[in-house]
Amino acid sequence: MRRKAIAVFLAALLFVGIGGVTAFADAQAQKVTLSAENLSHEMSSDMYGIFIEDINNAVEGGLNANLVRNNSFEYLYYAKKDALSGWEIEGKYTRETTGGIHENNPSYISMPQDDSVKTRTVKNLGFCEYYHYKTDNKDSRVIDVPSMSIKAGDTYAFSAWFKNTNMTVSVYLENKRGEKLSDTVSFGVHTGDTWAKSAAVLTAAKTDSASLVMEFESGAVSLDYVCLYPEKSYGYGQSTWKYTSLREDMYRALEQLHPAFVRFPGGCVAEGSDLENNFNWKNTIGPLETRKQNYNIWQNDNIDYNNSYSVGYHEYFQLCADLGAKPVPILNVGLICQPRCGYDDQYAKYQSGEITKEQWEEYLDTIAYRPGTAEFDAYVQDILDLIEYANGDVSTEWGARRAANGHPAPFDLEYIGLGNENWGEVYFRNLAALKAAVNKVYPNIKVISSAGPVSAGLQFDTSWEELSANYTDTIVDEHYYQDDDWYLANLDRYDNYDRNGPKVFLGEYAATARNAGTIETKSNLNAALSEGAYMTSLERNGDVVVMASYAPLFAKINAQQWKIDLIWFDDENVVLTPSYYTQMLYMNNTGSRYLDATLPEGNDGVYQSVTVDEKNELIYVKLVNTTGEEKSFSYALDGFGKANYADMLSLTNRSLAACNESGRTCIVPQAQEVKLNGDPTFTVGGYSVNVLRIAYGGNQTGEGLYELPEMPEATPYYTPLERALVYIIPAGILVLAVGIPTIVHLIRRKRGKTSA
Numbered sequence: 001m002r003r004k005a006i007a008v009f010l011a012a013l014l015f016v017g018i019g020g021v022t023a024f025a026d027a028q029a030q031k032v033t034l035s036a037e038n039l040s041h042e043m044s045s046d047m048y049g050i051f052i053e054d055i056n057n058a059v060e061g062g063l064n065a066n067l068v069r070n071n072s073f074e075y076l077y078y079a080k081k082d083a084l085s086g087w088e089i090e091g092k093y094t095r096e097t098t099g100g101i102h103e104n105n106p107s108y109i110s111m112p113q114d115d116s117v118k119t120r121t122v123k124n125l126g127f128c129e130y131y132h133y134k135t136d137n138k139d140s141r142v143i144d145v146p147s148m149s150i151k152a153g154d155t156y157a158f159s160a161w162f163k164n165t166n167m168t169v170s171v172y173l174e175n176k177r178g179e180k181l182s183d184t185v186s187f188g189v190h191t192g193d194t195w196a197k198s199a200a201v202l203t204a205a206k207t208d209s210a211s212l213v214m215e216f217e218s219g220a221v222s223l224d225y226v227c228l229y230p231e232k233s234y235g236y237g238q239s240t241w242k243y244t245s246l247r248e249d250m251y252r253a254l255e256q257l258h259p260a261f262v263r264f265p266g267g268c269v270a271e272g273s274d275l276e277n278n279f280n281w282k283n284t285i286g287p288l289e290t291r292k293q294n295y296n297i298w299q300n301d302n303i304d305y306n307n308s309y310s311v312g313y314h315e316y317f318q319l320c321a322d323l324g325a326k327p328v329p330i331l332n333v334g335l336i337c338q339p340r341c342g343y344d345d346q347y348a349k350y351q352s353g354e355i356t357k358e359q360w361e362e363y364l365d366t367i368a369y370r371p372g373t374a375e376f377d378a379y380v381q382d383i384l385d386l387i388e389y390a391n392g393d394v395s396t397e398w399g400a401r402r403a404a405n406g407h408p409a410p411f412d413l414e415y416i417g418l419g420n421e422n423w424g425e426v427y428f429r430n431l432a433a434l435k436a437a438v439n440k441v442y443p444n445i446k447v448i449s450s451a452g453p454v455s456a457g458l459q460f461d462t463s464w465e466e467l468s469a470n471y472t473d474t475i476v477d478e479h480y481y482q483d484d485d486w487y488l489a490n491l492d493r494y495d496n497y498d499r500n501g502p503k504v505f506l507g508e509y510a511a512t513a514r515n516a517g518t519i520e521t522k523s524n525l526n527a528a529l530s531e532g533a534y535m536t537s538l539e540r541n542g543d544v545v546v547m548a549s550y551a552p553l554f555a556k557i558n559a560q561q562w563k564i565d566l567i568w569f570d571d572e573n574v575v576l577t578p579s580y581y582t583q584m585l586y587m588n589n590t591g592s593r594y595l596d597a598t599l600p601e602g603n604d605g606v607y608q609s610v611t612v613d614e615k616n617e618l619i620y621v622k623l624v625n626t627t628g629e630e631k632s633f634s635y636a637l638d639g640f641g642k643a644n645y646a647d648m649l650s651l652t653n654r655s656l657a658a659c660n661e662s663g664r665t666c667i668v669p670q671a672q673e674v675k676l677n678g679d680p681t682f683t684v685g686g687y688s689v690n691v692l693r694i695a696y697g698g699n700q701t702g703e704g705l706y707e708l709p710e711m712p713e714a715t716p717y718y719t720p721l722e723r724a725l726v727y728i729i730p731a732g733i734l735v736l737a738v739g740i741p742t743i744v745h746l747i748r749r750k751r752g753k754t755s756a
Helices: 002-016 059-063 248-257 313-323 343-352 357-367 374-391 397-404 424-441 458-470 484-489 525-540 578-587 720-755
Strands: 030-035 039-042 048-051 087-089 094-096 108-111 120-124 148-150 155-163 166-174 185-190 196-203 208-216 221-230 261-264 326-331 415-418 446-450 475-483 503-512 545-550 554-556 567-569 574-576 593-595 606-613 618-625 631-638 643-652 670-673 681-684 688-696
Touching (some): 108 120, 208 221, 261 545, 313 326, 343 357, 343 424, 374 415, 424 446, 424 458, 475 484, 484 525, 525 643, 525 688, 578 643, 618 681, 643 681
Parallel strands (some): 048 261, 048 545, 415 446, 446 475, 554 567
Antiparallel strands (some): 108 221, 120 208, 155 196, 166 208, 567 574, 593 606, 606 618, 631 681, 643 688
């Protein structure tokens, strides 16, 4: 009897599985009523968007299609004893710092005539990696390894500027072993004291990671502004992308989201770490060689990071136009990044009397322009000029410049952010002056203000007190990054916000999964579940929260500064996280009105929001199941007419730690049509983000519903251990469960025959 019980128990394990595997029980459907009488607030048409900041090599070395790092020789990397970033040069040379291609980029390479050698090479390695895979531990094996992704048969547009050079120059691509990966193109360069551009096209013969190599004869050479663009990059050769282009697969990842808006260019990048490095949008437009390069604020002792601004303000506007998204530029208020300048420490000293008021004011003048000064007035004009650049007719100065840069039509700018993660007296001093100046000239521009970098506390509370008293016509930008359990514990965060106060823009947020994983796997299903659940509360409070964007957007694998990111990439691949797919499902499936609907009791860990598109007669039910159990719900329509069509988009996996990695996808959304036999009934898996969609009334076929793009083939199991738990171990258990009783039976039978 005991053996039989053990066998039954072991066999049952095969079907129950190990913790984290979705139950297979066919649960009884629970009824939920969707009543037209419960239609509530309007949903913002700008509810969900994206935020691009050049952190994690997101733009420089990522979205920017130019494969050449430090292409104007402007940048020395201090952590390597001021080595010339990105370059390896054979032979004698000097880095000149005056007389470059443009006053904004004065540096260039000068190689004297050297008759002792036949040829000399100048090599660019591209944007290298720095860390061991999925860690932030420095890896000397990958640093300075060629990293330009080259594909056989593709063509690459090379260009460089020369002066005082008379010789034949040869250009080709090679891998880390010195093997040529392309044809060698040679061309004559004959220039005097004036800079002139030379160009060539390379064709790749092999697929590999490459460096760009230029060979020079023994004569004198002056070299500046080197570029290498894949001709298959997005926008290449198009009139609207006059100066640059974007990495194709990264653009397509954004296109699939269909964001309502794009927040750019930061983040801290929009501020700078000192007034000398204060971000100036005017330095990022026009011909590439005229754009003023500088170091990126996210550089550190490990990561070599500078900005060419090949993707500048014009390109951000053009990106928005191509995506059909509204531009949301974020400008500083003439104030540098407060956490980086020790603002709170200095303020504490001032409050305690450790420094005098005069010393405090002197300190403020080192971190911010003061209203009433010439510097501040010039900065005000810069912001007004930006709005004219975006919206002005071609008869205006800056509208004409926009047209000259490839976009005669206005960009239809509606929003402008004044400040990023700012707080305190100095912020509100400058905000008041800037906002008044903007509204005087452009009263229809909606200003986005800042509530600081945290979700709660004195800094946050005092900011909101000031904003509620004096800035009710702004949209307040809140930022916070929290563990996954924080989001589930704070679903009521916006329930008690003043409905008549300022609206909220959740401009930066992301969940950190505590349960498992390395850097990449922290952007996993568990994080996506928490974010998806929290987003249902954003929709429930859509009369207060009118915009939201996950952050950061991009991160280069093994070159990241931030551990939680929506899209990871290396030189060849793009990795779309579960959080990405959650954003995709929400961005493309939100109605124009919220509908109050309640789940039956006993559904702790299941979160719902319902929106209705009255024009197209579509109902969207967001249903996030953070439990490991299947759930079934039947939705009864009241006041909407008959349900004609229903389907479900789902993102789920057996493992909460499941994520997608370079070269391996294990979790993608799936679509399933639901057969109608009465009220639409949906069964959602454990650990799942779901969008249930119902067409009603005159919409007979689900017309107007978003269709998922073609998804990559996915393996259902995240780890080898999980595959073992699901297949090998249960199979072994089954063998034992069946085999042991059989063996025992045979032994007994044999003994019986022997005794007989």
